[in-house]
Amino acid sequence: MFDSLTERLSGALRKISGKATLTENNIEEALREVRRALLEADVALPVVKDFIDRVKLRAVGQEVSQSLSPGQAFIKIVQAELEAVMGSANEELNLNAQPPAVVLMAGLQGAGKTTTVAKLARWLKDSRKKSVMVVSADVYRPAAIKQLETLAGDVGAKFFASDVSQKPQDIVQAAVKEARKSFVDVLLVDTAGRLAVDAEMMTEIGDLHRLLNPIETLFVVDAMTGQDAAATARAFNDALPLTGVVLTKADGDARGGAALSVRHITGKPIKFIGMGEKTDALEPFYPDRIASRILGMGDMLSLIEEAERKVDKDKAARLAGKFQKGKGFDLEDFREQLQQMKSMGGMASIMDKMPGMGALPPGAAAKVNDGQFGRMEAIINSMTPRERRNPDMLNGSRKRRICQGSGTQIQDLNRLMKQHKQMQKMMKKMKGGGMANMMRGLGGMRGPGGFPGAGGPPGF
DSSP states (O other): OHHHHHHHHHHHHHHHHSSSOOOOHHHHHHHHHHHHHHHHTTHHHHHHHHHHHHHHHHHTTTHHTTTTSSSHHHHHHHHHHHHHHHTSSSSOOOOOOOSSEEEEEOTTTTHHHHHHHHHHHHHHHHSSSOOOEEEEOOOOOOOHHHHHOOOOHTTTOEEEEETTTSSHHHHHHHHHHHHHHTTTTTTEEEEOOOOOOOHHHHHHHHHHHHHHOOSSSEEEGGGTTHHHHHHHHHHHHHSHHHHHHHEEOOOOSSSOHHHHHHHHHOOEEEEEEOSSSSOOEEEOOOHHHHHHHHHTTHHHHHHHHHHHSSSSSSHHHHHHHHTTTTTTOHHHHHHHHHHHHHHTTHHHHHHTTTOOOOGGGGTTTOOOTHHHHHHHHHHHHHOHHHHHHHGGGOOHHHHHHHHHHHHHHHHHHHHHHHHHHHHHHHHHHHHHHHHHHHHHGGGGGGGGTTSSSOOSTTOO
């Protein structure tokens, strides 16, 4: 996420971080680099101008000159101002209403609105323990109604059926009535999108808003549209009393312009950020954490929270028990680790939240290919249970059979075996010397970029 912006900003800030003293000249030089990085990230020009002015005002004052480490103080100012541009703190969803609390979702066609309704329903069920009903008022696309029905089934939300022959106003009135009767906590209303902002669309959604009087009106916007996202958000904000924004497809946005522009232009908080296609890929938006990620400092809090939610604790406890008893780390265990990593969004998602990303060589993070883990898993799946428990028994004929079954090459299998051996050694060190030995063992797993999995194993 925001890879190119992270790369450019980290490079600019690295030049100034070691300065013993800061002068107006080297501050100006650093700010020129920061300004260029923000403009290339498609951040709206008024946002860039205001951001640079605020950083300069603080940097040339007493705040930096009296610091023991002026370079580090400058970076802290940049981080603080990034947070301020995006909203300073997370603003939670307001559900303080007589049930059902109605949440109206608005946005252009293709922004991921229907998928976001399902993601939000899952988040409300899992994180807030709320009962949720969803309804589609998009009578122009029968496929949208069917899509929402399917997604509602996937996330365990109640689905209120609607039909293209009905009027949107009639659909939402009936949905509210049914939600009250069923004692539902939250009703999520998916509305029709258009390919562009038009008067007819705005009139219809305005009518729905007046009819429903929702507690939350969320604007769903595709992060990859850059400055256009901010302009569209402004148009919706003029027509509707928006209460917040949901940024979608942020995992595919290398620039970050939308995240840095939307709040400043609309004055409305970004409440959620979509980080993938799966229904669990929706995160509350924390400006401080996103600013930290943009500057390559990682986001350990989000990583820990994600691990708490997605890592299978029973499997982790069982694996820990094996180590304590001195039992080996076999390929069954290795496969479980790959699956746990995949459940957390893969290596790219984990690395995005790890500190130190800004110190990597330019483009190093982009070399991480999660496809390698899928191939590793396919190889292990092609083995018999006995072979997974006793990998030393793999002779030439067994290896040929496994590669044929997994669609891979012998050298792929050999690399997997080498990686497994390294993991085995690391796990043995954990048993004797705890975490310190484990961290030393990680050295054997580092790729050329200085982190696990960077660029390879070669060939994967």
